[in-house]
Amino acid sequence: MDYAAIDALRERHPAWRMLRATHAPLLLSFLGRFFVEEGHGASPEGEIIDALDDELYLRNGEDPENPRFKRDAADYLAEWASTDSGFLRRFYPLGTDEIHYDATPALEKAYSWVQSLHARPFVGTESRLQTAIELLRQIAQGTEVDPEIRLAELQRRKQEIEREIEQIEADPEAGLLDITAVRDRYQQFSSTARELLADFREVEENFRALDRSARERIATWEGSKGDLLEELVSGRSRIDSSDQGRSFQAFYDMLLSSSGQEELSALLERLTTIDELKADRSIRTVHHGWAEAAERTQLTVRQISEQLRRFTDDQIWLENRRVLDLVREIEGTALALRTGAPPEFGLELEQAGVDVSLPTERPLHSVRPASEVDSLLPPAEQEDVDTSVLADQVIVDPARLAARLRNLVPERGTALLEDVVTMYPVEHGAAELVGYLALDTDDIEVTTDEQEETVIEYDEAGRSMRARMPRVVVRRR
Template sequence: MSAVGDAHQLSALHRDSSGWALLRSDNAPLTISLLGRHFGDGVRSLPAPELFDLLDADLEALRDDGYDLPRSGQGYCSDWVRAGFLLRRASAASREEFIEPTEGTFAAIAFVAGLTSPISTVTESRLTTLATQLANLARDTDPSVETRLARLQAERDEIDRQMAAVRSGDFPVVDGDRALERSHEILSLASEIPGDFARVRASFDELNRTLRARILDEDSDRSDTLGDVFRGVDLIGDSDAGRSFTAFYDTILDASRSAQIDDAIGAVLDRPFARRLSSAERRSLRALLSDMENAAAEVHDTMTSLSRSLRHFVQSRAYEEHRRLQQLIRTAQQHARGVAQVRRPYDVLDLELIRVGMSLESVAALKPHNPADDRVVDQVEIHEPGVADLAELRQLVRESEIDFHELTDNIVATLHTRGRASVGDVLADHEATQGLASVVGLLVLAVRHGHPTADFEAVQWTSTSGVRRRARIVRHVYDPTAEEFRR
C-alpha cells in the first residue's frame, strides 16, 4: 500500500477507533487505570450496580489524593458508554444490566500495559514459539509425500534420541530464569484473550446488522440472503468469523484437550520456579483454562442468540413491516427534498395538523417528588435478645426435618430384640413420633441399609393430629451388618 493509502487508512482509524479515542482523551490515564483495574484477571463484564460501587470507592480515594473528579461512578460510566469505551448488555439470566469494555478499550489497556512493563529483549521463548509455528506451517502445507515422510522420520529420530537421553538421565532441565521467562510469555499471550473475544463478539454484532440491512434493502422475497435464512442456513454461524470461532470453541471444550491443559497448569504451578511468580500471576495462570471456557461460552451464546434472532426476524415476516417502514421514511425524505426547493423551515403553512399522542400539560400540574416522603419518622423499637431454649430449638427442628437419629436408635433396638427387623416391626415396637415423616424416614433408611422382599406388609401409625393411619407397603428388611446399625 502506498503512503497515501496508509495515511487514509490511519486517518479513518484515528477518527473511528474507540481505543485511539481513549488514548487521546483528557482523562486517559485515570480512565485506563480504573477500567484496567476492574476488567483484568479474566473479568470481561460486571453487573452495572457492582461496577458503579467499585468506581465510587476508587473515585473517593482519588479525590482524597487531590484529583478533581466531580461525577459519580455511574456518571462516568455513562460518558464512557457514549464515547464508545464501554458497552451495555442485557443479561438473560438476571434483570441487571452488564457493562463490558469494547474491543478498542481492551487494545488501549494492553498498549499501556506494554508501555509500563515492556519486553526489552527478544526472549528465547518467543523465538521458540515463532520457529515452532513456522515449522508446523511448513509441514502442514507441504503437498509432497516424500518430504513429509522425511520430515516425520526426522521427528521420530529426534524423539528416539530424546527418549534415550531421558533413560540415561542425561537430559536438560529448564532452569528457574528461563522457566520464569516462558511463564511470563504465556501470561502475556493470555492477556490478549479478552480483547480477542471482544473483537469476535463485535464482528458478530456487525455481521448481524449487515445481514438485517441487506434483507431490508433487497426488494424481492427471493433475494439470496432472505432465501438462505428461509432455507435454514445459519448465516452467522457459517461466516468466516463463525467458523473460526466454532473451531476454537470445539477445541476448548474437548475433554482430552482441556484435561491436558489443566494437568500442565497444575504441573507448572507445582514447580519450584513458580514460587517466584507473583500471587496475581499464579492466580491468572491457575484460572487460565476456566477463563477461556467462560469467555468462549459467552461468545457462543451471543452467536447463537443472534442466529436465532435473525431467523425469527425472517420467519415471523417482521422484516416486511421494517421494509415497509423504511420505504415510507425514504418516500418522506424524497418529498421533503422536493419541498425544500420552494419552502423554508420557518415558513408559516396554512395547514392544520391533527396531533396524536400524549397531551401537553402545564408545569404547574406536575407533582414534584418530595424526598421527605420516604423518610422514616417512627421511633425504631429495639428488641433485646433473649436466651435460647435448647429443647424449644430441638422441637422446631423436628417440625421441619425428619429425626433420623431417633429412627436409627429405634431400628437398632428392634434388631437387638428380634434379630431381624422390617419397617412394620419397628413401627410395632416404637411410636411414630413424627407421624408420616417417621414412616418415610424408616423407608429411606431401609432403602439405604436394607433390601426389599417379594412380600407386602401392613403398617400402622398415629398422625401428628392424632388420627390412626394404615398403609400397605413392600416389605423391606434392614441389614443388621450395616455400619449405621452397629452399636
Template sequence: MKHRERIAAYRLLRERPLWKLLAADHAPELIGLLQGLLLDHERRLPSAVLHERLQRQLDVLRADELSRELPRTAQAYVAHWLAQGWLERRLPEGAEEEEYELSRAATQAIRFIASLGDGHAGRATESRLSLVIQQLVQLAGQTESDPDTRLAALQAERARLDEEIARVQAGQLAALDGKRALERTRDLIHLTDELAEDFHRVRDDFERLNREFRERIIDDEGARGDVLERLFEGVDVIADSEAGRSFQAFWNLLNDHEQAGRLDEALEALLARGFARRLGRDERAFLRGLTGTLLERGGEVHAVMQHFARSLRGFVQSRGYLEQRRLHQLLRQAQGEALQLRERLHATTQTGYTLALSGSRLRSLSQWRLHDPRSVRVDGRVQAAEVAAISLESVGDLVAQSEIDVRGLRRDLHELLGEHLRLSIGEALRHRPAVQGLGTVIGYLSLGTRHGVLSEDEWEIVEWQGGDGSARRARIPLVRFTREKRDELV
C-alpha cells in the first residue's frame, strides 16, 4: 500500500514544472539557456532584451553541428516556457514593458542539475558538521528551563572563553588553515545563496495568500466572513499571517543597522584573508554584494507584501467583492441548472438560441476599399465661446475645493480702498493682476458676500490675463466694496 501511495504521489510530481523541465526533450539545451540568461548574472530581463539575447544564443547553437535541433523562434520558446511554468512574467509599476524571471521550480531544477557536476556540493564537510553541532548546542541551551543547568552551561562557556583569552594573550593563536577556511567559506556561500533564493518562495506564498483571501471573501455566503470582518476592523491580514510575521521578523533583522554593520565588517575581513584569493571571481563578487543582494530581494518581497495588503483592503473598501460574489453566484447557478438538464438535453440538441459571434469575413484584397480621411473630415474652425457666468450659489463650493490666497486678496482690497471710496471686482482686477486666475475672481466674490454690497439685478464683465498670456472674461454679479467696511478686511 505504501508503494502504491508513493507511486501515485510521484505521478503527481511528474506533472510539476520542475520534473517536466528535467524530462524535456531538449533538457540540456533548455536548462543551459535558462541558466545563462536568467540565473548566472541577471535575474530579471525586459521582454525585448530576453527575446533578443535568446535569439542570438539560438543562432549560435544552430550553427554548432554537435548541438541538437532547436526549431522554434525566441518568441515561441518564451511563450512555451511561460506556459510550462518555467518563467514568470510581471509588469512592474512604471515599467514600459513586461519583465521575465525564472520560476522557483525552474531555479530548483537548474540548481539540482548544476550540483550533479559540482564535486563539492552535497559532501559531508567538517564545516557543515560544526554548524549543525553549534546550532544544536545553542538550541538546547535556549530551550533549557532549569536555572541551575542553564547557569552551569553559561559558566562552562565562560571558562572556555577565559582559557581562549589567556592563550591569545600568550601569543598562542590557533587560526584555521587555508584549506579548511576555504571549505567553510564555500559552504557559507552555498547556504546564503539558497537563503537569497528563498525570497522567491516567500513571494509565491504571499501571492497564494492573496488569492486565498480573495476567494474566501467571495465564497463566503454570510454577511461577513472572518477575513472580511478583520479587514473592516483595519487588520492587515497579509502581514498578520504566519508567512507575513515570519518575513517581517526577518526583514527587521536584515534592516538592523548594528547587525548589518557587523555583517559588512565580517565580509571585508574575510575577503582580506590570504585564502580568499583562491576563491573564484564569481564567489568573491557574491560575498562583496551579499548585503545588497539580501536587501534588494528582501525589499522586492516587502513591496509585494505591501502591495497585496493595499490591494486587498481596496478590494473590500470599494465593495468590489460584492460584484465578484454576485458573478460567482450566477456562475454557480448556471452550473447547477446545466447539471439538472444534462440528462434531458444532449450536446447536439437545438436550443433555439442564436449567439452572434464577432469576427471578420476574409475577402480578396482587390475588394477592399481604402479609408479616405476626407469623407469624415470635421470642421476645425474654433468658435469664440460666450462669456462664462459665475453665480453666487457656486462660489462656496468653488472656494471649498480650491486653495485661494484669501489673505492676500484681503490685503489688496484694504490697500485699494485706502485710495478709492468704492471699488468693484472688475476695477480691483484692473489695479491688481489676477495672480491665481479664476481663483482670484472666486476669492473676490467670496469676500464680497461678507464685506461688500451686492446688487441682485446687476452684472459685471471682468477681465484678467491667464497663465498662458491669453485674455479671460467672466460675467459675475456686481459687487462693490466701500471704504466704510475697509477695517473689516484687516
C-alpha cells in the first residue's frame, strides 16, 4: 500500500478512528467483551446501557475523587454509534420499537489487532503447517482431471489409514497426541472459531450494503418498473452466484445438517473434558453462535427479496393513485367547460346537416298482455345415483404432513423430500407431493433446487407412478 492509501485509511476507516479515540480503552474493553468475548448479537439499548453503567461505576470507583468518565452511559453509546464514529450499528429491528445496537466489522478488526499485541506464552506452528498442507492437498485433488491420479492419491490415503489401524491394534496408545500438540491445535481452533464470527459480521455488512443500494435505486428510479425489477433481480441472483454467496451457502448447509450438528456437538463436548487443556467453556457452544450469526446474514439476504415485493406493492398503489388523479383531472376539465366553452371548442362534421329526431315521431307505449306462469312441475322419477364418488375425494391434511416432518427432521436440521417419502410412503398420489411443496409454517421451510432433479416413485390406484421434479430440501428452523 502506498502513502496516500494508508493516509486515507487513517482518516476514514472506523477501526483506525477507534484506536485514536479519547476513551479507546473503555470503548474497546467494554464493546470487545460484550460483543466479541461474550458473543452477543444485536442487543436492545436498555441492556447495553445497564452493562455500560456497571462498567463506568467500576472504572470511576478506582479514583472516586477524580472520576475519569463523567458522562452518562447513554451519551457514550450514542456517540459510538454516530455517523462520525461508526463503531456500532444503530437500527430498529422489524416488529419492535426499541433501538438495538450491534457490533460492526471495524470493531472486530480493532479489537482483534489489540489482542494480537499481547505476548503469547505459547505459539503453535505444527498444526498450522498441517492445515496449510491439507489445504494444498484439497486444492490439488479437487482440480485434478485425471481420474487415475485421483485414485492413486485415494489409495495412498487408504494405505496410511490401514497402517494406523494396524499400529493401534498392536499398541493401543500409538498415535496419541501429547499435551503440547493438543494445545497447539486448540489454540488454532479457538482463533479460527472467533475469526468465523468476525467474518460473518463482515459478510452481513456486505449484504447489507447491497440491500441499501437496492433501496436507493428504488427511491431514485424514474424509468419503467420492468427495467428496475430486472436489474434488482439480477443483482439478487449475483449475490447467490458470487464466490462469497456460494461459500456462505455451503457453510450454512453444512452447519445446519443434522449429522454435522451431532458430530460438532460431540467433538466440542470431548474438548471440554480434557482437564490439561483448560478450554474455555464458551467454546462448547460456539457452533450455536455460528448458527445465530449465519441466520442474521440469511435474514439480510431475505430482506432484499422482501424489498422487491414491497416495491411491487408500492408501484401498484402509485399506479392506482395515478388513475384517480387522471379521473379528477377529467372531472375538473368538464366542470370548467360547463360554464363556457373556449372560443375554438367544437366538433367538425363532414355532413351538411344534423339528423333531428322529434319526440312526436316516436311510437306510443303499448301495454303487453299479462302472461300466466305455471311453476308447478310434475314430480321427477327416482333415479339410481352412484354416491360412492363422494367418498373417493382425496383430501391431504397439511397438519399431518407437517407433523411427519417434525418427527423426522430435528430442529435446525435438513432432509430431502425423497428421504421423507421413503420413511412415510405416499398415500394420496401427486396431491400429497404438492402438499409437501405448499407447506408454510413458522418452523418448516421447503425450498427447491432447480439445478438438480429427482425422481420419486409411488403407488396410486394400484399402479406404479413416477414423479420427476426438482430436488426438494426441507429445513427445520
